[in-house]
Amino acid sequence: MKSYRKELWFNLPTRRGFVNITPQVEACLQESRIQEGLILVSAMHITASVFINDDESGLHQDYERWLEQLAPHEPTSMYLHNQTGEDNADAHLKRQIMGREVVVAVTAGKLDFGPWEQIFYGEFDGKRKKRVLVKIIGE
Amino acid sequence: MKSYRKELWFNLPTRRGFVNITPQVEACLQESRIQEGLILVSAMHITASVFINDDESGLHQDYERWLEQLAPHEPTSMYLHNQTGEDNADAHLKRQIMGREVVVAVTAGKLDFGPWEQIFYGEFDGKRKKRVLVKIIGE
Amino acid sequence: MKSYRKELWFNLPTRRGFVNITPQVEACLQESRIQEGLILVSAMHITASVFINDDESGLHQDYERWLEQLAPHEPTSMYLHNQTGEDNADAHLKRQIMGREVVVAVTAGKLDFGPWEQIFYGEFDGKRKKRVLVKIIGE
Numbered sequence: 001m002k003s004y005r006k007e008l009w010f011n012l013p014t015r016r017g018f019v020n021i022t023p024q025v026e027a028c029l030q031e032s033r034i035q036e037g038l039i040l041v042s043a044m045h046i047t048a049s050v051f052i053n054d055d056e057s058g059l060h061q062d063y064e065r066w067l068e069q070l071a072p073h074e075p076t077s078m079y080l081h082n083q084t085g086e087d088n089a090d091a092h093l094k095r096q097i098m099g100r101e102v103v104v105a106v107t108a109g110k111l112d113f114g115p116w117e118q119i120f121y122g123e124f125d126g127k128r129k130k131r132v133l134v135k136i137i138g139e
Numbered sequence: 140m141k142s143y144r145k146e147l148w149f150n151l152p153t154r155r156g157f158v159n160i161t162p163q164v165e166a167c168l169q170e171s172r173i174q175e176g177l178i179l180v181s182a183m184h185i186t187a188s189v190f191i192n193d194d195e196s197g198l199h200q201d202y203e204r205w206l207e208q209l210a211p212h213e214p215t216s217m218y219l220h221n222q223t224g225e226d227n228a229d230a231h232l233k234r235q236i237m238g239r240e241v242v243v244a245v246t247a248g249k250l251d252f253g254p255w256e257q258i259f260y261g262e263f264d265g266k267r268k269k270r271v272l273v274k275i276i277g278e
Numbered sequence: 279m280k281s282y283r284k285e286l287w288f289n290l291p292t293r294r295g296f297v298n299i300t301p302q303v304e305a306c307l308q309e310s311r312i313q314e315g316l317i318l319v320s321a322m323h324i325t326a327s328v329f330i331n332d333d334e335s336g337l338h339q340d341y342e343r344w345l346e347q348l349a350p351h352e353p354t355s356m357y358l359h360n361q362t363g364e365d366n367a368d369a370h371l372k373r374q375i376m377g378r379e380v381v382v383a384v385t386a387g388k389l390d391f392g393p394w395e396q397i398f399y400g401e402f403d404g405k406r407k408k409r410v411l412v413k414i415i416g417e
Contacts, residue, residue: 176281
């Protein structure tokens, strides 16, 4: 069994945003030389997500509006977590909706994807350096 | 390390529905002859889910009603994604709640499940052919 | 390839609650002697979750309040599932928001975590014995 590990770093200029990280994950897979196995791509921060969906800007704006309805940022005082001095409680909630991680099959050295699957980094508390972990195991 | 891959195809006659795919996944596992490892079962389409829960029709109707409250199909015009000519923005949101994939342990050649765990395909934009990927790695 | 399996048992005195199970999962990893691979930690019951987030009691109270808003326990009669004699339909919904499982990278014999990641058991229908599965594969 082979294994491979890499960290991807992000620093979004905005509080929230979505970044298509499929090319970086594909580059990791190529570097690993693993042909058959599983890739784990996970947010190393608990106010961010890694998820798979469509690379369509209208949809991303729909996600942004929807997540704000389900777990609004303001008023920040409505969250007990924010009494610790943080203002990011909503980000911890949004990340549970969108998920921490994805596991993707590796087949014949490629991400084994359906027609529209793309991997995104979902930032809910940005303006600082944060990381995503790529771990691949297989042969 | 052994690996195994199979696609399961679905064509639901309705826009939304839940299908218990546990027997098909068990058949894949048997065919793979893998005794110890992990199975990934993932939707290859971004308007569908694979999830684990109870095979109880009342609960499935509760999920349907609940998901419609959280991410209504109509009015379709409220979603920017639908300006692309689609009417399935709600399906992309519902799938994030229910999840894209499950990872299940394989122990002694069986799905290592608790008493009521069953694997479902969750369709949110049906009436067309769509796929689920089963990938197994192990020994 | 090596594999390792263990069940962790819980019996929460309350209907709902969150338990930090990171130390138990770390003990499993040490016992497995696996250095590189993947850990699956999954709820074996369909009214419970395993998720990764922050060990901060204010945040846990925020989750509790938020999940009650999204999927209220009462009135129990609003759920069809509860016509089977259960009163836990809300728990099946809450668990979909919080997730069934996490997959964590194992690197150099450790859980490969960001600065604040901790693994939690999320109980939504407690006061009885329930289980979490830890499965590790790797070398």
